[in-house]
Amino acid sequence: xxxxxxxxxxxxxxxxxxxxxxxxxxxxxxxxxxxxxxxxxxxxxxxxxxxxxxxxxxxxxxxxxxxxxxxxxxxxxxxxxxxxxxxxxxxxxxxxxxxxxxxxxxxxxxxxxxxxxxxxxxxxxxxxxxxxxxxxxxxxxxxxxxxxxxxxxxxxxxxxxxxxxxxxxxxxxxxxxxxxxxxxxxxxxxxxxxxxxxxxxxxxxxxxxxxxxxxxxxxxxxxxxxxxxxxxxxxxxxxxxxxxxxxxxxxxxxxxxxxxxxxxxxxxxxxxxxxxxxxxxxxxxxxxxxxxxxxxxxxxxxxxxxxxxxxxxxxxxxxxxxxxxxxxxxxxxxxxxxxxxxxxxxxxxxxxxxxxxxxxxxxxxxxxxxxxxxxxxxxxxxxxxxxxxxxxxxxxxxxxxxxxxxxxxxxxxxxxxxx
Amino acid sequence: xxxxxxxxxxxxxxxxxxxxxxxxxxxxxxxxxxxxxxxxxxxxxxxxxxxxxxxxxxxxxxxxxxxxxxxxxxxxxxxxxxxxxxxxxxxxxxxxxxxxxxxxxxxxxxxxxxxxxxxxxxxxxxxxxxxxxxxxxxxxxxxxxxxxxxxxxxxxxxxxxxxxxxxxxxxxxxxxxxxxxxxxxxxxxxxxxxxxxxxxxxxxxxxxxxxxxxxxxxxxxxxxxxxxxxxxxxx
Amino acid sequence: xxxxxxxxxxxxxxxxxxxxxxxxxxxxxxxxxxxxxxxxxxxxxxxxxxxxxxxxxxxxxxxxxxxxxxxxxxxxxxxxxxxxxxxxxxxxxxxxxxxxxxxxxxxxxxxxxxxxxxxxxxxxxxxxxxxxxxxxxxxxxxxxxxxxxxxxxxxxxxxxxxxxxxxxxxxxxxxxxxxxxxxxxxxxxxxxxxxxxxxxxxxxxxxxxxxxxxxxxxxxxxxxxxxxxxxxxxxxxxxxxxxxxxx
Numbered sequence: 001x002x003x004x005x006x007x008x009x010x011x012x013x014x015x016x017x018x019x020x021x022x023x024x025x026x027x028x029x030x031x032x033x034x035x036x037x038x039x040x041x042x043x044x045x046x047x048x049x050x051x052x053x054x055x056x057x058x059x060x061x062x063x064x065x066x067x068x069x070x071x072x073x074x075x076x077x078x079x080x081x082x083x084x085x086x087x088x089x090x091x092x093x094x095x096x097x098x099x100x101x102x103x104x105x106x107x108x109x110x111x112x113x114x115x116x117x118x119x120x121x122x123x124x125x126x127x128x129x130x131x132x133x134x135x136x137x138x139x140x141x142x143x144x145x146x147x148x149x150x151x152x153x154x155x156x157x158x159x160x161x162x163x164x165x166x167x168x169x170x171x172x173x174x175x176x177x178x179x180x181x182x183x184x185x186x187x188x189x190x191x192x193x194x195x196x197x198x199x200x201x202x203x204x205x206x207x208x209x210x211x212x213x214x215x216x217x218x219x220x221x222x223x224x225x226x227x228x229x230x231x232x233x234x235x236x237x238x239x240x241x242x243x244x245x246x247x248x249x250x251x252x253x254x255x256x257x258x259x260x261x262x263x264x265x266x267x268x269x270x271x272x273x274x275x276x277x278x279x280x281x282x283x284x285x286x287x288x289x290x291x292x293x294x295x296x297x298x299x300x301x302x303x304x305x306x307x308x309x310x311x312x313x314x315x316x317x318x319x320x321x322x323x324x325x326x327x328x329x330x331x332x333x334x335x336x337x338x339x340x341x342x343x344x345x346x347x348x349x350x351x352x353x354x355x356x357x358x359x360x361x362x363x364x365x366x367x368x369x370x371x372x373x374x375x376x377x378x379x380x381x382x383x384x385x386x387x388x389x390x391x392x393x394x395x396x397x398x399x400x401x402x403x404x405x406x407x408x409x410x411x412x413x414x415x416x417x418x419x
Numbered sequence: 420x421x422x423x424x425x426x427x428x429x430x431x432x433x434x435x436x437x438x439x440x441x442x443x444x445x446x447x448x449x450x451x452x453x454x455x456x457x458x459x460x461x462x463x464x465x466x467x468x469x470x471x472x473x474x475x476x477x478x479x480x481x482x483x484x485x486x487x488x489x490x491x492x493x494x495x496x497x498x499x500x501x502x503x504x505x506x507x508x509x510x511x512x513x514x515x516x517x518x519x520x521x522x523x524x525x526x527x528x529x530x531x532x533x534x535x536x537x538x539x540x541x542x543x544x545x546x547x548x549x550x551x552x553x554x555x556x557x558x559x560x561x562x563x564x565x566x567x568x569x570x571x572x573x574x575x576x577x578x579x580x581x582x583x584x585x586x587x588x589x590x591x592x593x594x595x596x597x598x599x600x601x602x603x604x605x606x607x608x609x610x611x612x613x614x615x616x617x618x619x620x621x622x623x624x625x626x627x628x629x630x631x632x633x634x635x636x637x638x639x640x641x642x643x644x645x646x647x648x649x650x651x652x653x654x
Numbered sequence: 655x656x657x658x659x660x661x662x663x664x665x666x667x668x669x670x671x672x673x674x675x676x677x678x679x680x681x682x683x684x685x686x687x688x689x690x691x692x693x694x695x696x697x698x699x700x701x702x703x704x705x706x707x708x709x710x711x712x713x714x715x716x717x718x719x720x721x722x723x724x725x726x727x728x729x730x731x732x733x734x735x736x737x738x739x740x741x742x743x744x745x746x747x748x749x750x751x752x753x754x755x756x757x758x759x760x761x762x763x764x765x766x767x768x769x770x771x772x773x774x775x776x777x778x779x780x781x782x783x784x785x786x787x788x789x790x791x792x793x794x795x796x797x798x799x800x801x802x803x804x805x806x807x808x809x810x811x812x813x814x815x816x817x818x819x820x821x822x823x824x825x826x827x828x829x830x831x832x833x834x835x836x837x838x839x840x841x842x843x844x845x846x847x848x849x850x851x852x853x854x855x856x857x858x859x860x861x862x863x864x865x866x867x868x869x870x871x872x873x874x875x876x877x878x879x880x881x882x883x884x885x886x887x888x889x890x891x892x893x894x895x896x897x898x899x900x901x
Contacts, residue, residue: 322510
């Protein structure tokens with residue numbers, strides 16, 4: 001039986017009601033899709049921020065126990081020169097590995113000759129720094145030009161030239177090309193100090209670290225810390241973020257085979273910012289999704305309920321002329337499904353239009369815990385859109401099922417006698 | 420008078436009792452009704468309001484089940500059938516013509532007539548052909564593509580008759596078929612149904628108040644207070 | 655040859671010879687002797703210190719401490735200001751703890767934490783250079799009108815805070831009058847000036863003892879002055895430096 005045609009005709013019986021329900025579904029769908037696109041853009045941005053901006057790379061290799069106790073007893077968990085070389089040798093030629101960068105982080109006091117304050121420093125080889133930052137921005141972002149000064153640079157020929165975070169530079173009143181002295185305690189507890197020249201300052205992108213951060217060459221760090229050739233971790237940069245998990249397994253297996261015990265962490269495990277933002281947005285999305293779904297279900301159930309009541313006599317007639325109970329249910333659920341799919345289709349159209357409007361509007365905002373504005377962009381999150389389509393279809397069909405079943409189970413004589 | 424070729428009746432109802440519960444109160448619409456209807460008959464069930472005519476029609480048409488008693492249709496004991504089987508049976512063997520026409524407003528005349536065939540699973544092409552033929556038979560082929568709201572009362576009832584006929588039923592049940600028509604259309608409908616009865620041998624059972632219709636029938640069954648008081652073969 | 659030239663040559667030769675004769679003074683011994691004026695080699699010392707410090711423009715409240723020290727351990731107790739009274743800083747070899755009335759446990763102070771603040775002065779005030787440093791004679795130089803041996807002290811092991819110290823020891827008095835403290839990279843971190851107007855009895859001898867220490871930070875504009883009051887030589891039992899009993 002041509003249920004489809006009947007369903008479509010059925011929708012045109014009460015055009016206004018059908019349209020209202022259609023609009024409700026369309027708006028709900030658009031809301032979900034736009035928000036999903038927004039969060040997709042956010043995730044992409046903060047994942048790149050974690051991998052290239054926070055310079056976590058895709059994987060970090062450390063001595064076991066480093067994450068737990070490394071801050072208290074750093075000397076126990078440093079990788080020696082030999083260990084670093086061995087690791088690099090082992091992993092250099094693996095597929096998808098773009099860069100292996102030994103890193104050394106340390107802290108101390110930095111002074112401008114009059115006052116001193118705490119600093120936290122990252123030591124990294126200048127060439128590794130450059131490679132690690134490639135891929136930080138999408139083409140769209142580069143065109144917007146909002147972040148150009150966030151890329152950092154170190155001079156391989158001048159290890160004493162460092163970059164300081166803007167807050168730190170301000171605190172000590174250091175200008176570009178200004179001088180300062182870094183004072184640390186080496187592993188063995190000896191005092192060591194070196195002069196530094198600040199090439200330029202940068203925003204850490206995080207209000208909490210922007211007044212303490214320093215970026216130095218690995219060689220300088222090793223020299224200051226009296227730890228020649230040492231590193232506290234090895235950063236692995238891959239060519240594709242999707243390779244993170246497969247490569248983790250591969251590297252783990254390879255290291256075990258070579259008798260090396262290393263702790264391997266991925267970028268999303270290490271970036272608490274990413275994890276927290278991701279979790280929060282997931283929760284908000286789930287919340288919005290549930291609300292919209294509830295509204296859609298109620299709207300469809302209401303609409304279908306009223307339709308069924310209005311067509312009771314028709315249902316009685318159809319049953320009389322040979323339509324089974326299941327057939328009645330099928331007619332109404334099909335109508336509901338059609339309505340919902342059309343509503344979702346309209347919603348998709350709405351999504352595309354609004355998305356375009358937002359993206360060209362050049363809106364910017366400063367997210368929490370950040371020091372510079374971010375452009376507001378909405379992606380097209382196909383996965384979530386498809387999921388929403390499917391789920392709405394299912395849910396709407398179910399919403400129509402109950403009233404339809406009730407109608408099908410009504411006694412024919414009662415249905416026919418219905419005004 | 421057309422009599423059936425076989426001695427077995429098309430429809431036999433025996434000792435039908437139908438009780439309705441209205442809250443605490445019991446209403447017996449039919450007390451002990453037995454009736455045989457033979458193939459090809461053109462008969463009317465008549466009587467005052469509340470006599471149980473509609474209830475009897477519903478039971479004959481298999482859209483209601485009796486509280487007690489049996490209904491045999493075309494040799495089949497309908498009592499033992501499940502709802503889906505009764506529904507299929509009804510769709511193939513019985514046609515309905517309603518007082519209020521009961522056409523689907525969003526379908527054209529042709530589509531309305533195709534409906535019972537499509538429900539049975541007949542292909543669209545075959546259904547369309549048979550529907551067209553049925554509409555020709557009732558003289559409405561020119562109005563095939565019109566929706567019910569564009570048709571007059573008489574035309575709508577003719578579509579309803581075409582719909583009832585299109586499945587080639589054994590029996591057509593018409594509950595007050597002329598009640599909502601003017602005298603001219605009423606006459607026309609009655610004549611059409613008579614013609615169908617003659618040419619196709621379809622059995623017709625009506626309920627009616629209309630004396631003109633009563634004049635045309637072969638047999639009149641009078642109901643009063645849920646009992647058959649008269650069963651008169653007129654022609 | 656010119657008579658004048660020969661005279662000059664002889665003079666120079668003589669000078670050189672006297673220098674050579676007097677050269678290579680036993681630097682390690684000089685160091686050991688100078689330690690004594692700051693408490694080294696004694697069974698125990700108790701003395702009073704009044705301490706003022708200045709950090710850029712801020713002058714901190716004067717502190718009055720009592721210090722009990724032996725060769726490789728010391729405990730400094732705050733007597734004034736009243737609100738810090740009872741605070742103690744315990745140093746045993748190269749470890750340091752802080753305790754205060756009301757604290758359930760002493761707080762260990764890591765070398766990192768000793769980089770700034772009062773705790774950093776503990777490393778300067780340490781008395782026993784001879785044990786931790788290898789001394790090398792460099793030259794002679796005048797400081798405050800006084801002729802001094804200039805010794806270069808290199809750390810014997812990595813447990814010292816300062817890898818190198820440049821130490822001026824007075825020829826006449828055998829006491830260290832100035833010290834410059836250097837980082838591992840050779841950068842000057844602190845400078846200290848010492849005065850020895852106190853005296854103590856060492857056996858039958860009366861020996862000069864440190865009376866003031868002025869420590870100036872080379873990286874920031876900060877200075878601490880410590881004035882050492884009454885000094886007593888006293889045997890101090892090891893239990894005074896027992897971490898478990900410190901409170």
